[in-house]
Amino acid sequence: MGLADIQARVRAAERAAGRAEGSVRLIAVSKVQPPERVEAVLAEGHRVFGENYVQEAAGKWPAWRERFGLVELHMIGPLQTNKAKLAVDLFDAIHTLDRPSLAQKLASLGQARGALPQLFVQVNTGEEPQKAGVLPADLAGFLKDCRAMDLSPVGLMCIPPEDQDATPHFAMLAQMAADHGLTGLSMGMSSDFETAIAHGATHIRVGSAIFGARSYAPRA
Ligand SMILES: *Cc1c(COP(=O)(O)O)cnc(C)c1O
Numbered sequence: 001m002g003l004a005d006i007q008a009r010v011r012a013a014e015r016a017a018g019r020a021e022g023s024v025r026l027i028a029v030s031k032v033q034p035p036e037r038v039e040a041v042l043a044e045g046h047r048v049f050g051e052n053y054v055q056e057a058a059g060k061w062p063a064w065r066e067r068f069g070l071v072e073l074h075m076i077g078p079l080q081t082n083k084a085k086l087a088v089d090l091f092d093a094i095h096t097l098d099r100p101s102l103a104q105k106l107a108s109l110g111q112a113r114g115a116l117p118q119l120f121v122q123v124n125t126g127e128e129p130q131k132a133g134v135l136p137a138d139l140a141g142f143l144k145d146c147r148a149m150d151l152s153p154v155g156l157m158c159i160p161p162e163d164q165d166a167t168p169h170f171a172m173l174a175q176m177a178a179d180h181g182l183t184g185l186s187m188g189m190s191s192d193f194e195t196a197i198a199h200g201a202t203h204i205r206v207g208s209a210i211f212g213a214r215s216y217a218p219r220a
Contacts, residue, residue: 010193030211185201
């Protein structure tokens with residue numbers, strides 16, 4: 001447990017998979033963690049973080065960026081269209097592009113600003129009705145629509161069903177990314193990031209294994 005331990009496990013998983021050292025980006029998921037835990041990880045030199053809630057992130061990160069310098073921020077939670085502008089101004093990457101209305105909104109923000117964060121399309125690999133994400137069968141059409149709007153997603157993201165082995169979901173996401181010529185793969189959390197790395201993850205999202213258990217459960 002802790003940053004150094006997770007970094008060592010990431011290196012070992014990269015080696016075991018025959019992948020280059022540093023090919024996996026470790027996103028430290030700091031949502032709802034007490035500030036002192038996040039500051040400790042910043043003080044250790046880590047500069048890549050993930051957040052789920054735009055408002056929460058906007059309240060914390062500007063001051064930390066002033067104090068600690070350049071920090072790469074990833075939005076990994078569901079993004080409401082009316083928070084898209086704030087998100088685009090704050091984050092370097094958005095992992096949860098999951099519907100046409102959000103794509104439209106991001107496209108118009110991109111036109112106004114000339115640039116956008118990196119975008120990942122969230123895929124609902126488990127086809128769970130309560131979960132966000134494009135259904136696998138709709139992915140090709142969604143990507144086509146995104147490109148027609150001048151959006152260029154760099155990769156895919158998934159959150160496998162909690163009660164299942166994540167392995168087939170990671171394999172499916174990797175296959176879909178390859179089919180569509182996308183190089184980014186955002187998959188793997190505290191309990192399964194090594195499996196995700198074995199299946200080609202380029203971005204892993206690790207919270208509790210770095211910071212300790214969250215004091216309250218995240219809103220889904
Ligand atoms: C909270 C969260 C994580 C981190 O989960 P841990 O199990 O604490 O590592 C990763 N991805 C998403 C989308 C999350 O919401």
